[in-house]
Amino acid sequence: MTINADKIDRQAKRILRNNDRGGYTVPTSGLYPYQWNWDSAFTAWGLATFDIKRAWFEIHTLFTGQWDNGMVPHIIFHKRADGYFPGPDVWGVPRVPHTSGITQPPVAATMIRAIYEQDKRYGRVHMELVYGRLISWHRWFMANRVEDGMVAITHPWESGRDNAVDWDGGMGNVDGSGVGDYTRRDTAHVDPDMRPKKEDYDRYLTMVYYGRDCGWDEGQIREGSPFRVADVGMTFILLRACRDLLMIAHDLDHLTDEIEGWIRTLEAGVARHWNPDGFYDSIDLRSGDFSGSLSSASFLNWYAGIENDQMAIHLHDILDRVEFGVPSFDPRREGFEPLRYWRGPVWGMMNALIAIGLEEQGHVQIAAKLRKDTQRLIAEHGFFEYFSPVEGTPAGGGAFSWTAAIWLTWAG
Numbered sequence: 508m509t510i511n512a513d514k515i516d517r518q519a520k521r522i523l524r525n526n527d528r529g530g531y532t533v534p535t536s537g538l539y540p541y542q543w544n545w546d547s548a549f550t551a552w553g554l555a556t557f558d559i560k561r562a563w564f565e566i567h568t569l570f571t572g573q574w575d576n577g578m579v580p581h582i583i584f585h586k587r588a589d590g591y592f593p594g595p596d597v598w599g600v601p602r603v604p605h606t607s608g609i610t611q612p613p614v615a616a617t618m619i620r621a622i623y624e625q626d627k628r629y630g631r632v633h634m635e636l637v638y639g640r641l642i643s644w645h646r647w648f649m650a651n652r653v654e655d656g657m658v659a660i661t662h663p664w665e666s667g668r669d670n671a672v673d674w675d676g677g678m679g680n681v682d683g684s685g686v687g688d689y690t691r692r693d694t695a696h697v698d699p700d701m702r703p704k705k706e707d708y709d710r711y712l713t714m715v716y717y718g719r720d721c722g723w724d725e726g727q728i729r730e731g732s733p734f735r736v737a738d739v740g741m742t743f744i745l746l747r748a749c750r751d752l753l754m755i756a757h758d759l760d761h762l763t764d765e766i767e768g769w770i771r772t773l774e775a776g777v778a779r780h781w782n783p784d785g786f787y788d789s790i791d792l793r794s795g796d797f798s799g800s801l802s803s804a805s806f807l808n809w810y811a812g813i814e815n816d817q818m819a820i821h822l823h824d825i826l827d828r829v830e831f832g833v834p835s836f837d838p839r840r841e842g843f844e845p846l847r848y849w850r851g852p853v854w855g856m857m858n859a860l861i862a863i864g865l866e867e868q869g870h871v872q873i874a875a876k877l878r879k880d881t882q883r884l885i886a887e888h889g890f891f892e893y894f895s896p897v898e899g900t901p902a903g904g905g906a907f908s909w910t911a912a913i914w915l916t917w918a919g
């Protein structure tokens with residue numbers, strides 16, 4: 508198939524414009540009608556390819572959601588919108604703009620650095636404004652979430668990989684039976700077979716109610732929460748983000764000791780994520796057990812600046828078995844579901860992060876393959892939320908912002 512890159516570029520830009528709600532961009536119209544944290548960071552990176560002013564605006568609106576303790580929430584509910592559950596009333600966070608009570612993978616420093624480096628003259632003042640915001644967010648992570656150098660999550664939604672196999676053990680401790688009646692909205696927009704199951708949702712809500720009943724107090728949640736898992740994806744992403752923040756600090760002539768300390772701590776944590784079965788893995792902090800899940804997040808080691816030969820062997824083996832990049836769960840394992848959300852499908856932005864890391868570490872051929880795979884998926888099927896890594900079947904929401912953004916920045 509010949510790819511008409513100009514036409515697809517125009518479509519990608521149109522998607523970002525259409526998903527603009529005035530200063531912030533929704534992941535996709537209908538299914539996700541608010542500003543999501545890591546979606547917004549990817550989107551800003553995409554916007555920067557054609558409208559740098561709007562890209563910085565996206566970043567500033569994201570930080571209007573930042574809590575006084577530094578946490579940047581996973582959803583900012585700027586305006587009332589129907590069609591998504593749980594909304595601001597359920598989270599019960601007493602601030603405006605309303606937000607959720609949990610965070611999401613901190614790709615922001617990395618995306619912001621890319622935007623800044625694209626036009627430093629224009630970006631300098633924005634970078635100076637945002638720098639302190641990033642520092643406080645990372646400091647919040649280090650103080651509240653880093654245990655033995657690994658980043659703990661308190662809810663699967665924080666990982667950005669909602670129903671990944673990584674959380675099965677930890678979610679087994681959560682009793683979802685008392686959650687009562689509620690109406691999901693996601694399954695009204697997309698095929699329920701491509702979304703988390705009802706028993707997953709019952710537990711997600713139980714954990715939202717738990718956090719709300721703790722008044723979102725980090726200490727209380729750390730002590731009592733039934734779900735606390737060291738997320739290998741979060742550890743890699745925060746480590747990478749700290750490295751980018753360090754570069755920004757040098758550029759702005761800020762002190763760097765604190766960030767250098769964070770990097771050392773997280774590097775030590777990466778070693779603890781090594782499952783003796785031979786791959787990077789998440790760990791249930793309540794039981795101490797590894798999740799036993801080789802996922803796309805396991806392959807973020809290069810993105811975090813960490814070389815590993817065994818991971819390279821796994822990567823080649825897995826890519827030989829599927830057509831379109833890195834699946835969200837190991838296709839060699841029972842339980843691989845090519846169309847169920849984070850239990851098998853391939854996500855364009857995960858391919859992008861993995862490939863960026865691989866290329867930086869000199870694995871240029873495999874990085875180029877991931878890019879080509881992603882390019883084909885988008886060119887042949889459109890800007891979907893995710894795809895089957897086996898057939899390329901598009902799934903989830905369409906006209907998706909981060910898929911458009913990675914087309915403009917990396918895949919296209």
Ligand code: 9WN
Pocket residue numbers: 534539543544545546581664666667668669693
């Ligand atoms: C819950 C918006 C978000 C992404 C996540 C993805 C999905 C939400 C949901 O959509 O999560 O946050 O309702 O399923 O898993 O990565 O940020 O695109």
